[in-house]
Amino acid sequence: MIHIDPWEKTWVYIVGLLIVVMLGSILYTAFANSIHPPSNVETIDSASLHLSKEFAEDNLGVKTRADGSVTVTMVAARYGFYPQRIEVPANTPIRFRIASLDVVHGLHIPETNLATMVIPGFVSEVNTTIPKPGEYPLFCNEYCGLGHHYMWSRVTVTPDTTTN
Amino acid sequence: MKRYIVMVLGVQLLLGAGMVPGAPSSLVAFTPQIRSLIASGDPARGKDKAAGCVSCHGAQGIAENAAFPSLAGQRADYLYKQLRDYKDEKRVNPLMAAFAQPLNEEDMADIAAWYASQPLPPAKPADDDLGAATTLVRRGDGKRLIPACAACHAANGRGQAVAVPALAGQNAAHLGQTLQAYKRGTRANDVYSVMRNIARALSGEEIAQLAKYYESLGE
Numbered sequence: 001m002i003h004i005d006p007w008e009k010t011w012v013y014i015v016g017l018l019i020v021v022m023l024g025s026i027l028y029t030a031f032a033n034s035i036h037p038p039s040n041v042e043t044i045d046s047a048s049l050h051l052s053k054e055f056a057e058d059n060l061g062v063k064t065r066a067d068g069s070v071t072v073t074m075v076a077a078r079y080g081f082y083p084q085r086i087e088v089p090a091n092t093p094i095r096f097r098i099a100s101l102d103v104v105h106g107l108h109i110p111e112t113n114l115a116t117m118v119i120p121g122f123v124s125e126v127n128t129t130i131p132k133p134g135e136y137p138l139f140c141n142e143y144c145g146l147g148h149h150y151m152w153s154r155v156t157v158t159p160d161t162t163t164n
Numbered sequence: 165m166k167r168y169i170v171m172v173l174g175v176q177l178l179l180g181a182g183m184v185p186g187a188p189s190s191l192v193a194f195t196p197q198i199r200s201l202i203a204s205g206d207p208a209r210g211k212d213k214a215a216g217c218v219s220c221h222g223a224q225g226i227a228e229n230a231a232f233p234s235l236a237g238q239r240a241d242y243l244y245k246q247l248r249d250y251k252d253e254k255r256v257n258p259l260m261a262a263f264a265q266p267l268n269e270e271d272m273a274d275i276a277a278w279y280a281s282q283p284l285p286p287a288k289p290a291d292d293d294l295g296a297a298t299t300l301v302r303r304g305d306g307k308r309l310i311p312a313c314a315a316c317h318a319a320n321g322r323g324q325a326v327a328v329p330a331l332a333g334q335n336a337a338h339l340g341q342t343l344q345a346y347k348r349g350t351r352a353n354d355v356y357s358v359m360r361n362i363a364r365a366l367s368g369e370e371i372a373q374l375a376k377y378y379e380s381l382g383e
Contacts, residue, residue, distance in 0.1 A: 045193075045195070047193045047194050047195045047196075048193035048195060050188045050189070050190070050193075050355045050356065051188055051191065051193055056188060057188060057189060057355070057356060057357070060356075075356055077355075077356055077358065078315075078316065079311040079315055079316070080309065080311070080358065080361070082356040082357065082358075084309055084361060101355070101356065102326075145315065146312075146314070146315040146316075147304075147311040147312060147315025147316060149306075150304050150306060150309075150310075150311035150312065150315060151311070152306075152309075153309065
């Protein structure tokens with residue numbers, strides 16, 4: 001017969017109750033506020049990403065749309081972001097569209113609110129504006145393999161010239 | 165008129181190098197179907213089909229002439245992709261294109277399986293100082309956006325899935341030429357310029373050292 005101390009038993013119940021309350025509150029808020037992954041749900045075949053129209057090699061990079069806003073099309077692959085360097089204007093709506101060629105990556109630009117997971121099979125889309133011009137690093141924040149810590153690139157945010 | 169001539173010449177140069185603007189750098193996509201095709205390759209059939217390869221790549225896949233690559237112990241997915249790229253003229257080499265042209269998908273998988281089943285070439289110890297290469301292989305250079313070679317090609321230089329080639333035991337002369345070709349852009353079948361970006365950031369001296377470093381690994 002295993003001996004269980006009465007205090008042990010009490011704490012097992014308390015911890016069990018805490019877990020149920022915590023999980024319950026997460027599930028409740030998720031359903032009640034309909035919280036879901038922030039990006040749009042759009043599928044793509046990662047194995048043939050380079051043969052797709054949008055993520056073809058010469059279609060990557062920064063494009064300015066007719067309304068002055070900017071679209072950045074990028075690929076995350078072990079171990080880098082392609083194109084390696086991008087330049088975007090400050091105070092301008094930017095739409096990032098990113099897809100992974102291989103495994104789960106993350107994309108994060110410090111000091112901005114740009115952070116997203118890049119999941120193979122899906123297109124990650126983030127809309128943002130970067131208020132402050134300057135040089136920013138852009139790096140992977142989801143462990144993706146032995147070269148994860150080399151996976152970074154440079155973003156130059158140029159002063160906005162259209163709203164002077 | 166002058167502009168027109170420059171444009172036409174430019175387009176022809178690009179065509180010559182297999183870099184048609186807008187065209188993907190390889191038509192190979194490692195879909196589940198292609199992966200199972202490569203896995204179904206039969207080394208015994210591949211050995212027969214590779215009879216024409218022997219004069220340059222050696223009977224067991226070890227090239228006598230260091231300018232040609234040894235294929236013994238190379239990954240099957242990488243070999244398959246190169247054969248497809250030669251056939252699709254994504255990796256431009258008239259000699260290899262002639263060999264790849266008559267092959268069908270199954271032949272390519274069989275030949276790839278044959279070379280993959282062989283042991284890597286023996287290591288050729290290097291007596292030069294390979295300090296710079298060792299640092300690049302193990303640590304890369306973050307400032308130049310060069311990942312450690314070992315991150316993809318593995319610490320033992322045997323490569324990994326998908327289609328990251330084994331470099332261990334490879335002829336230094338061939339490996340050096342390959343990195344130079346990536347640097348100049350005359351080899352351009354690396355999807356998203358992964359190797360072209362890295363090779364452009366390497367100096368000639370670093371390329372020579374890296375080639376010797378990998379030759380000194382091997383079986």
